[in-house]
Amino acid sequence: MNKWLVSLPPTLFLVVFFLAPALLMVGASFQQPGDFGGLVPAMQDGQLTLSLETYRFFFGDWIYAEIFGRSFLVAAATTLICLLLAYPLALLIARSGQRHRNLLVLLVILPLASNFLIRIYAWIILLGPADLLYTPFAVIAGMVYVHLPFMVLPLYNNLEQHDPALLEAAQDLGAGIWTRFWRITLPLSLPGIWAGSALVFIPVLGMFAIPELLGGTRDLLIGNLIKEQFLDNRDWPLGSTLSLLLTAAVLALAGLSARAGRPRQGNA
Amino acid sequence: MQLSLSWPTDHYTDKDLLSYTTRIMALLEIRNVSRRFGELQAVDDVSLSIEAGEFFTLVGPSGCGKTTLLRLIAGFDVPDTGELLLDGQTLAGIPPEKRPVHTVFQSYALFPHMTVAQNVAFPLQMAGNPPDEISRRLKEALELVHLANKARQFPRELSGGQRQRVALARALISKPRLLLLDEPLAALDAKLREQITGELIALQREVGITFVFVTHSQQEALAVSHRIAVMNNGRIEQVGAPEQIYGYPRNRFVADFIGTINLLPVEVRATDHAGLRLFAAGLGEIVGTPIVGPSPGEQGAFAVRPEQLRIVAAGDLTELDNHFHGRVRDYLYLGDVTVYKIELENRVVLEAMLTNAVPGRARFLERGAPVAVGWQRDAGVYLRD
Numbered sequence: 260m261n262k263w264l265v266s267l268p269p270t271l272f273l274v275v276f277f278l279a280p281a282l283l284m285v286g287a288s289f290q291q292p293g294d295f296g297g298l299v300p301a302m303q304d305g306q307l308t309l310s311l312e313t314y315r316f317f318f319g320d321w322i323y324a325e326i327f328g329r330s331f332l333v334a335a336a337t338t339l340i341c342l343l344l345a346y347p348l349a350l351l352i353a354r355s356g357q358r359h360r361n362l363l364v365l366l367v368i369l370p371l372a373s374n375f376l377i378r379i380y381a382w383i384i385l386l387g388p389a390d391l392l393y394t395p396f397a398v399i400a401g402m403v404y405v406h407l408p409f410m411v412l413p414l415y416n417n418l419e420q421h422d423p424a425l426l427e428a429a430q431d432l433g434a435g436i437w438t439r440f441w442r443i444t445l446p447l448s449l450p451g452i453w454a455g456s457a458l459v460f461i462p463v464l465g466m467f468a469i470p471e472l473l474g475g476t477r478d479l480l481i482g483n484l485i486k487e488q489f490l491d492n493r494d495w496p497l498g499s500t501l502s503l504l505l506t507a508a509v510l511a512l513a514g515l516s517a518r519a520g521r522p523r524q525g526n527a
Numbered sequence: 528m529q530l531s532l533s534w535p536t537d538h539y540t541d542k543d544l545l546s547y548t549t550r551i552m553a554l555l556e557i558r559n560v561s562r563r564f565g566e567l568q569a570v571d572d573v574s575l576s577i578e579a580g581e582f583f584t585l586v587g588p589s590g591c592g593k594t595t596l597l598r599l600i601a602g603f604d605v606p607d608t609g610e611l612l613l614d615g616q617t618l619a620g621i622p623p624e625k626r627p628v629h630t631v632f633q634s635y636a637l638f639p640h641m642t643v644a645q646n647v648a649f650p651l652q653m654a655g656n657p658p659d660e661i662s663r664r665l666k667e668a669l670e671l672v673h674l675a676n677k678a679r680q681f682p683r684e685l686s687g688g689q690r691q692r693v694a695l696a697r698a699l700i701s702k703p704r705l706l707l708l709d710e711p712l713a714a715l716d717a718k719l720r721e722q723i724t725g726e727l728i729a730l731q732r733e734v735g736i737t738f739v740f741v742t743h744s745q746q747e748a749l750a751v752s753h754r755i756a757v758m759n760n761g762r763i764e765q766v767g768a769p770e771q772i773y774g775y776p777r778n779r780f781v782a783d784f785i786g787t788i789n790l791l792p793v794e795v796r797a798t799d800h801a802g803l804r805l806f807a808a809g810l811g812e813i814v815g816t817p818i819v820g821p822s823p824g825e826q827g828a829f830a831v832r833p834e835q836l837r838i839v840a841a842g843d844l845t846e847l848d849n850h851f852h853g854r855v856r857d858y859l860y861l862g863d864v865t866v867y868k869i870e871l872e873n874r875v876v877l878e879a880m881l882t883n884a885v886p887g888r889a890r891f892l893e894r895g896a897p898v899a900v901g902w903q904r905d906a907g908v909y910l911r912d
Contacts, residue, residue: 422634428632431628
């Protein structure tokens with residue numbers, strides 16, 4: 260009974276501010292856009308105004324699939340680069356002396372203490388003279404820079420808990436340094452890799468500020484597209500549809516990765 | 528002297544004689560090895576020879592350097608001075624993965640993401656054995672430790688004793704020259720520990736691999752070993768067969784650490800062909816077996832084990848070389864035996880032990896009862912201060 264009582268406030272919060280808006284968005288995706296933003300009521304003059312218009316629109320033009328594909332590609336590249344940069348860093352922190360570890364972790368999260376936009380503007384100043392501004396490179400560099408700590412922290416948290424005796428045992432039984440990494444450290448860190456990848460991939464997929472500030476006109480991502488529907492085109496129904504389809508895609512991906520990340524049982 | 532005399536004779540067989548030449552050179556030679564960590568002299572000028580096929584035990588209180596010595600043999604640590612030789616070849620510069628030495632860790636260190644079979648086959652894969660040979664030897668190894676039906680389970684699904692056996696199988700499967708065991712029984716409960724101690728002895732006899740066993744438990748050391756090295760403060764105090772260590776401790780530390788022993792403060796009166804004559808203040812003369820070393824006037828202790836003492840409720844024990852009178856001050860019932868605390872006339876208290884051979888009887892002597900205590904001259908040893 261107490262268990263339920265304690266979880267009531269957060270449950271209430273999620274229902275009111277997360278579940279309800281999500282359901283409103285499902286409704287909005289079938290509605291008509293109002294002339295000055297907003298939505299035409301679902302019932303007008305005794306007529307039902309709902310339609311599948313936005314879905315027909317989305318699936319009727321390759322451009323949207325292309326933007327979705329590009330966004331997934333950018334998110335995947337960002338995640339991979341973050342992983343390659345973060346893994347050695349997390350390993351270094353996890354294997355440092357107890358006294359240095361906290362300092363190193365602090366250094367990793369320190370950039371998060373300054374404003375996100377200011378840090379992106381700093382990249383504009385850095386990339387401008389090098390003629391790299393408004394390129395896909397700039398977008399991915401910015402994405403990696405902003406999301407790196409979210410990969411480092413779960414990886415560090417995982418690696419720090421490894422029993423050092425396992426590596427000694429592997430070495431004792433004949434494993435060299437690379438074998439020890441591939442056979443022991445890497446498989447044991449898979450949960451950390453999945454957690455970090457989810458924390459990077461999902462926000463990058465919906466990110467609009469970085470491509471808008473650092474990317475060119477050809478680097479439009481889903482985030483930008485959705486933002487445009489709500490702020491510029493005043494087409495809330497299409498914006499809602501795009502958001503819903505993005506959410507569905509992310510959920511499908513999360514489901515697949517959860518299945519892949521589960522420890523395999525009993526195969527040699 | 529230590530080696531030739533202390534090697535138990537029942538270990539010699541014709542096969543041993545055939546391999547005589549290999550036995551001239553010890554399997555593992557530890558020569559003047561020292562290791563210091565800051566202020567702590569963990570291992571202090573240790574020299575040891577361990578023979579092929581031996582079950583050798585390093586025993587001592589925690590912090591005595593036995594685990595450090597084990598890590599030096601495994602190669603996880605490097606001695607500051609001295610050298611280690613395996614089969615006559617120096618181990619200097621050879622990393623742990625290249626040494627034919629495997630370790631059973633105290634925590635077992637089983638790979639949690641691998642099945643029992645994957646864990647046990649790991650060393651064979653590392654050595655690059657072909658798959659059919661791996662599966663054949665894996666089967667043998669799992670049968671050796673009675674875990675053939677657990678091959679596909681994960682370590683977390685096993686009991687403590689089963690995990691311990693997986694660790695043993697994994698360390699033995701590639702037939703190392705030397706198996707190091709770092710307190711492998713410490714994590715088990717008492718009953719299981721006793722059972723696995725027996726299994727360990729049988730296993731060592733079956734595989735014939737040299738075991739170097741580290742423990743802080745003197746009972747375990749006495750039970751499993753061919754030879755024991757008692758360590759204290761980084762030094763070896765005594766090396767010998769269990770019965771030698773127990774029966775003839777060389778100094779007070781060994782006497783006290785291995786088993787229980789009575790120490791009677793004495794002064795040396797004379798050492799002559801008649802024997803060692805000692806004097807205990809307020810008690811009288813004690814006769815011991817003659818030994819070289821002590822000179823008259825020297826202070827020391829006569830050490831005798833509780834089970835070596837004879838006690839009778841009334842009368843004298845004049846047929847024994849040493850006999851005194853005292854009173855029962857207290858007793859401790861332990862089931863199989865009862866330990867009596869006997870206060871002698873000079874107020875020194877000795878512990879003596881009587882087997883409870885009569886069912887349902889907890890003691891044969893009452894508190895306060897006058898008793899006679901005695902022992903033969905070879906029942907104990909003189910220890911210098």
